[in-house]
Amino acid sequence: MLNEADTFFKMLADSTRLRCLLLMQAEGELCVCEFSHALNLSQPKISRHLAHLRQSGVIIARRSGTWMHYRINPELQGWALEILQTTLDGVSHTEPFVSDRKILTSMNKRPELECCA
Amino acid sequence: MLNEADTFFKMLADSTRLRCLLLMQAEGELCVCEFSHALNLSQPKISRHLAHLRQSGVIIARRSGTWMHYRINPELQGWALEILQTTLDGVSHTEPFVSDRKILTSMNKRPELECCA
DNA sequence: TAATTATATACGTATAACCATATATATGGT
DNA sequence: ACCATATATATGGTTATACGTATATAATTA
Numbered sequence: 001m002l003n004e005a006d007t008f009f010k011m012l013a014d015s016t017r018l019r020c021l022l023l024m025q026a027e028g029e030l031c032v033c034e035f036s037h038a039l040n041l042s043q044p045k046i047s048r049h050l051a052h053l054r055q056s057g058v059i060i061a062r063r064s065g066t067w068m069h070y071r072i073n074p075e076l077q078g079w080a081l082e083i084l085q086t087t088l089d090g091v092s093h094t095e096p097f098v099s100d101r102k103i104l105t106s107m108n109k110r111p112e113l114e115c116c117a
Numbered sequence: 118m119l120n121e122a123d124t125f126f127k128m129l130a131d132s133t134r135l136r137c138l139l140l141m142q143a144e145g146e147l148c149v150c151e152f153s154h155a156l157n158l159s160q161p162k163i164s165r166h167l168a169h170l171r172q173s174g175v176i177i178a179r180r181s182g183t184w185m186h187y188r189i190n191p192e193l194q195g196w197a198l199e200i201l202q203t204t205l206d207g208v209s210h211t212e213p214f215v216s217d218r219k220i221l222t223s224m225n226k227r228p229e230l231e232c233c234a
Numbered sequence: 235t236a237a238t239t240a241t242a243t244a245c246g247t248a249t250a251a252c253c254a255t256a257t258a259t260a261t262g263g264t
Numbered sequence: 265a266c267c268a269t270a271t272a273t274a275t276g277g278t279t280a281t282a283c284g285t286a287t288a289t290a291a292t293t294a
Contacts, residue, residue, distance in 0.1 A: 005208050006132045006135045009130040012122075012123065012130075013123055013126040013127040013129075014252080016252095018123045033271090042254080043270080044273080046271095047270095048252090049252095050271095063260095065262070066268095066271075068272090077207060079203050079204060083200050083204065086203065087122060090122070090194060090197070090199075091122050091196070149242090150239095150240070159284080160240080161241090161242075163241095164243085167241095167242095168242075183240045183291050183292065184241085228240095
């Protein structure tokens with residue numbers, strides 16, 4: 001997918017998806033429970049949006065045990081990757097993005113940070 | 118408007134609006150008849166999308182006689198302006214953007230290029 | 235004032251997007 | 265096999281978006 005530029009922007013046009021994307025852009029790989037905790041949104045809601053992002057090719061997934069880890073697709077076209085970074089730089093100091101990162105980094109029992117990566 | 122980043126991306130998430138925006142980003146100020154001609158889309162369709170872009174603050178308008186000239190809002194936040202340029206650079210060599218510009222520049226009787234700017 | 239050109243809006247409809255809740259699957263451990 | 269945890273999907277309802285067509289407004293000119 002992602003032949004069409006407007007498809008890429010559709011993925012950024014929902015606040016839940018944008019928060020997830022910028023969290024990944026800032027922090028790298030994250031799993032569903034981390035998104036759910038950081039954004040304080042239900043697991044099905046997060047999961048559905050991540051599935052959406054994955055289907056459109058913006059992110060990729062990796063399973064590790066029961067955890068699914070998601071990250072920005074490094075094979076995205078250069079301009080798309082650049083836009084993600086520009087957006088992060090532009091809005092990372094504003095809400096809700098500040099809180100999202102803060103809550104994430106203060107989360108304990110994060111899967112990635114334990115044994116099982 | 119445009120407090121919210123996802124609102125900005127919503128504006129880019131429709132192919133008609135994206136084509137109009139990139140045409141403005143590339144060519145500067147344009148009027149409705151030029152969009153309608155270049156994209157080969159009906160006047161009401163173009164006009165409605167431009168109104169949408171204007172309401173969200175992404176573009177601004179200037180009247181000159183019967184013509185309405187639209188252009189990218191120069192007071193957009195820096196990151197938003199940067200994204201428009203990055204997008205243009207990234208996709209301007211692909212369809213439908215190539216054709217749009219080609220048809221625009223080969224259009225005769227363009228208002229801006231005559232007396233009445 | 236009437237006609238013409240350029241643009242904007244209104245109306246009805248179709249489709250798509252999002253949501254909350256409930257349930258299903260998948261993995262690992264006992 | 266059973267249970268617990270992590271994640272995914274399905275269902276039904278609500279709202280938002282986009283569309284084509286018709287019509288309205290706004291400015292210009294005769």
